[in-house]
Amino acid sequence: DIQMTQSPSSLSASVGDRVTITCRASQGISNYLAWFQQKPGKAPKSLIYAASTLQSGVPSKFSGSGSGTDFTLTISSLQPEDFATYYCQQYYSYPFTFGQGTRLEIK
Amino acid sequence: EEQLLESGGGLVQPGGSLRLSCAVSGFSFSSYAMSWVRQAPGKGLEWVSDISERGASIYYADSVKGRFTISRDNSKNTLYLQMNSLRAEDTAIYYCAGRLAGRRSRFDYWGQGTLVIVSS
Numbered sequence: 001d002i003q004m005t006q007s008p009s010s011l012s013a014s015v016g017d018r019v020t021i022t023c024r025a026s027q028g029i030s031n032y033l034a035w036f037q038q039k040p041g042k043a044p045k046s047l048i049y050a051a052s053t054l055q056s057g058v059p060s061k062f063s064g065s066g067s068g069t070d071f072t073l074t075i076s077s078l079q080p081e082d083f084a085t086y087y088c089q090q091y092y093s094y095p096f097t098f099g100q101g102t103r104l105e106i107k
Numbered sequence: 108e109e110q111l112l113e114s115g116g117g118l119v120q121p122g123g124s125l126r127l128s129c130a131v132s133g134f135s136f137s138s139y140a141m142s143w144v145r146q147a148p149g150k151g152l153e154w155v156s157d158i159s160e161r162g163a164s165i166y167y168a169d170s171v172k173g174r175f176t177i178s179r180d181n182s183k184n185t186l187y188l189q190m191n192s193l194r195a196e197d198t199a200i201y202y203c204a205g206r207l208a209g210r211r212s213r214f215d216y217w218g219q220g221t222l223v224i225v226s227s
Contacts, residue, residue: 032211032213034213034214036152038152042219043202043217043218043219043220044144044152044202044217045217046213046214046215046217049213050213087151087152089152089154089214091206091211091212091213091214092211094157094166095154095166095168095169096142096154096157097154098151098152098153098154099151100151101151101152
C-alpha cells in the first residue's frame with residue numbers, strides 16, 4: 001500500500017497569511033494526487049486534482065505542485081472560511097489512500 | 108446539479124449487518140466508477156471500496172475484505188454497501204463518492220454521508 005504522510009498535522013495562521021502543506025507518498029505516484037478541504041460536519045470538497053489542476057469553481061488562491069513523491073498545497077491570503085482540515089489523496093493505485101490530514105486553525 | 112444521497116445508516120450491534128445506499132442524480136451514473144469512503148469520529152478519511160462503472164471490477168480495503176460487499180444498480184442510479192459482521196471499529200460516517208470511469212481518475216462528487224454506529 002502507498003502511505004501518504006502530510007505535514008504539519010496542525011497549523012496556526014492568521015487571516016491574510018500564506019500557508020503551505022506538504023504531502024509525501026511512500027512511492028512514486030506520478031501526478032495522481034488530489035487535495036480536499038473538509039469543514040466540521042461536512043463532506044470533503046475537492047480542491048485540486050492531478051497535483052496542480054484546480055477543480056472547477058475553486059478560487060485561484062489555492063495552488064498545488066509536485067510530482068512523484070513530494071507534493072504541496074499552498075493557500076494564499078487566508079480568509080476565515082479557509083480554516084478547515086485539508087487532506088491529500090493518491091489515486092495512482094488501490095487501495096486509494098489519504099494523508100492523515102492537516103488542521104488549519106486561526107491564530 | 109449533481110446529488111449523491113446516502114441512506115441506511117443507524118445503530119447496529121456488533122456482529123450485525125447493515126445495507127447502505129447511495130442514490131445519484133445530476134450526472135451519468137453509468138459513466139462513473141463509485142467508491143465508499145468512511146470517517147471514524149474525530150479521525151481522517153479512509154477509502155473502503157470501489158466499483159467500476161459496470162461493476163466488473165471491485166476492490167476493497169483489507170479492513171473490510173470478506174465482510175463488506177459493494178454493488179450497484181445502474182438502472183436505479185444507486186450504489187450499495189452491504190456490511191456484515193460489523194465491529195465497533197466500523198463506526199463512522201460513510202460517504203459515497205463518484206469518479207469518471209477509468210483506472211486513475213479523481214473523485215469528482217461526494218455525498219453528505221450516513222452515520223453508522225456499531226455498539227451494544
